[in-house]
Amino acid sequence: MGNKKIPNHSDNSVTNLALDTINLGKQAIVFANTKRSAEKAAEEIAKSIKVGNADLERISDGILNALSRPTKQCERLAYCIKKGIAFHHAGLVSKQRELIENNFRNGLIKIICATPTLAYGVDLPAFRVIIKDLRRYSPRGLAWIPVLEYLQQSGRAGRPKFDKTGEAIAIAGSEGEKNKIYEMYILGEPEDIYSKLAVEPVLRTYLLSLIAADFTRNKSQIMDFFERTFWAYQFRDFGKLEMIISKMLDLLEEWEFIARKKNEFRDADKFENEEIRATVMGKRVAELYIDPLTAFFIISCLRNASDKKINEFSLLQMACHTLEMRPLLRVGAKENEKIQEELIKHESFLLEHEPSMYEPEYDDFLNSIKTALMFIDWTDEKDEEFLLEQYNLRPGELRVKLDNADWLLYSSEEISRILHYQSLIREIAKLRLRMKYGVREELLPLLRLEQIGRVRARKLYNNKIKDIGDVKKADFLKLVQILGEKVALNVKKQVGEEIKEIPSGKRKGQISLVDY
DNA sequence: GGACGGTGAAACTTCAGGTTGCCTC
DNA sequence: GAAGTTTCACCGTCC
The missing domain is CATH 1.10.3380.30 (Sec63 N-terminal domain-like fold)
Structure with a gap:
């Protein structure tokens, strides 16, 4: 907790910190707790920046045209990018995320306002990490995020190759909140880690795959395996654990994913060593990795x-x-x-x-x-x-x-x-x-062609070119009008027609097209 | 008197993310 | 819990 004054450019502390970072010639990541909040923070910062440059314009263009028609989200992001600011969350398409990540790495983009995605997925260090809010919505109202998550986010501060130090800054709304944050996150211990195996769908899935992969062949082997997991270590109560697994085995048998080999003289002792095998269906289900x-x-x-x-x-x-x-x-x-x-x-x-x-x-x-x-x-x-x-x-x-x-x-x-x-x-x-x-079913034949997706296939279809045969028959110039020269050439080639020389004479606009 | 429009307060709504599978039709 | 959005009552204006 340093005591540094940050110049006031606006009444928004995140914006001030961001602008200060840029003035230092450094980069920052701002963590927000919702997508909307990340977008807004980015927009606020972008608004208070005047300049842009040709590189940023180019990136902004790429962001805007990542889809066949830009959405409001694309427009908003493209606007921010022009100023060297980005927002980043799961609502973006991977092409946009890559553009942002790469251009942050090369220094063109100065600030990324992100949801926690960025703290886990990609390796993107920044000189400064600004955590906008350490609370997040939960079913029981606003809750403080786990210390582990705070560590994950603040751990993005400091770029090993470029800076000797990094700064992680948490924003507090009041003096009381400041003390709370200091005690809970700076001095506090990270939470214990709990096994995910305890969750029923996970347990079901793993139990079936153990059997399907022939890793365990009877109940005592199964118990042996689970008793050595972290889950069992935390759970401690082996009796109860065995009950849970027994019940689950019964269920898998009832669903016909596993079968127990029936012994003629079945007694309590032998039950434990009864052979358990996956059925054909059970095996496939395990491979498909579905619950x-x-x-x-x-x-x-x-x-x-x-x-x-x-x-x-x-x-x-x-x-x-x-x-x-x-x-x-x-x-x-x-x-x-x-x-x-x-x-x-x-x-x-x-x-x-x-x-x-x-x-x-x-x-x-x-x-x-x-x-x-x-x-x-x-x-x-x-x-x-x-x-x-x-x-x-x-x-x-x-x-x-x-x-x-x-x-x-x-x-x-x-x-x-x-x-x-x-x-x-x-x-x-x-x-x-x-x-x-x-797409609707009617476009399926056209989609077999390379470089033809939903948009071009629809254009072709509306111009009465409805399948591969129609593409073959179609006048090349008409195809050029619909698809552009390069794609038209490629498409004709794919249906076994090599166009050597582009016919001239007719000029664009002579063929009327249905565009939609 | 009634239609219309502007205003602000109250009521309501919403809120992070990611791993698995397979080959093509 | 907070920020953004929608709804609605209320008021003034104009015809």
Whole structure:
């Protein structure tokens, strides 16, 4: 706790500290507790900076055009970057994050205002770390962040190769808060670390993979293994631990992921050494690395799907109603009615049993509906800006969700394979492709071409070029008009047509195009 | 008298992030 | 718990 006066440029202490850092010719990372707060802090600092330069303009351009259409978030970030300031959180697309990280490393970007992502993921040291607020929202109101997290964040201060020292600065709102921070974080001890194995989904997953990998073949071997884990060391009560594992083994057997070899003369002693093996399904589930409970849920949904009419909503809602898809989009109070209405429209396509409105899990169920509807919009070619406005879902968060959904759909595909549900396999594969590109089914043939994504495929389609055959037949000049010369050349090449000389004569604008 | 618009206070809403899988249709 | 957003009552103005 030094006693240094920082010049006042504005009435905002974070902005003052940031400007002071820049004046020293150094860089800083500001940690905020929410995405919004990080964005605002960056914007505040950017506003009080006048100058920019050509390099920053170039980076700003890259940030703005990371997506096919810039979102409000892209615009806001691009504005900050022009002044050498950035915000950084999980809502950004990886291309934007990379641009920020690289240009912070090379010194062009001076200040990054970030959520805790930056403290864990990437190695980005700065001369100064400014922690805007050491409290964070929790279900029980605002809570102080763990000491471990404070250490993680302040540990980013000081660049080993460039500075002899670093400064970590925590902002206090009052004298009382200052003392609290000093005692809790500067003098305080970091918290104990607890084993994550105690969480049921994790335990289930590891138990199944132990068996599936043939690492343990009977219950005593299993117990032997778990007794030597950190979890058991912390848990201490081996009796209770054995009960938990027994129960879980029963469940895995009931779900038919494992089988116990039945001895003819079974008695209590032998029970312990009874051979336990994973079933074919159990083995695959372990490889797919999904929670066995999720796998069981998917299997029952797919069984329902095999003898009824399904659509993309059926499969997406199934994927959304799993632990792996969390956190789901939340249904707000005002939206409740709207989502219920949508649910009624899609109700007959549900694969799971719909919980009653009065059951506690109903909220979660509705959230899964909303999340599935968001995916439906994505596969209906709505872009990132639309999803941001409609669902308050940022582009980077969309990517994470799409990735998770793909993993679950792939798993469903694999499970369908084992269950010999041929038509389901095809349906799921098609849906995965549509999710990857965010397109309606009609564009799928065109997406097989390199350099053709959702935007160009849609342009082609609207100009009546609907499949590979149409691309072959299409007039080259028309393709140039739609795709630009380079892409058109490449595309023609891909369908086996080498264009040697670019026909001249006709000039742009002579062919009328549908652009949309 | 009523439609319209501006204002501010009250009510309401929202709030970090990341690991896993596989190959392509 | 705090900041941002929406809602709504209230008031003044204009036609």
